[in-house]
Amino acid sequence: MAPYHIRKYQDQDREAVMDVFIKGILHHIPSAFFHLLRQPRSFLVLLGGTGALFLGSGSLLLSLLALSGLLVFLWLLARYPFKFYVDHALHTDMKDIKKSYLSDRGSCFWVAESEGQVVGTVCACPAQEALRGKKCMELLHLSVRAEYRGQGIAKSLIQTLLQFAQDQGYDAVVVNALCFNYPAQRVYEKMGFWKSHVAYDSLKWRVVAIPFFYYKYTVPSSL
Structure with a gap:
């Protein structure tokens, strides 16, 4: 195991951080695709649609082509929210990391460095929604x-x-994880986070049937 250390983000880290961030998001696409395939409505579209086409046309080749087209469509559908998330982040908070996370004492951005290269990232900022008046931070x-x-x-x-x-x-830390991102869920739970609820982050995620697990962590008093 290569040694590593955690430190704050620096300007020269930007290219490596973008690479870690983008690859980290996009690597979920295959899992999202197979998750979508397992949904009943996907079975209905794939099997029902191609079966009806075969019965109507009698052409196995046409049915197979239709099946291939539907699989491509479902792949693009599963891919869309992840690409949207990356593009949105690159035009908002990740556009200027120092301004977004290092200009206010309540926020920060860290990298894990090993053998001279950035191999991990995490950042924190005040949560947009307070929990019963508590001071909450969001892990991103x-x-x-x-x-x-x-x-x-x-x-x-x-x-x-x-x-x-x-x-x-801060009184609490909040974070969310994709419903099929089991490694992240295990890490959060082992570190004392507890699952508060399950919800769709937006209509885009509802369309692909991917809910998020929302976690909370109660920060011990420093007194």
């Missing part, structure tokens, strides 16, 4: 390069963020 953009996963880097990044939350006087 947690990602680790594929070849460095399983080494405890995600856990170290989260521990750094939780210590920051305590130092800044």
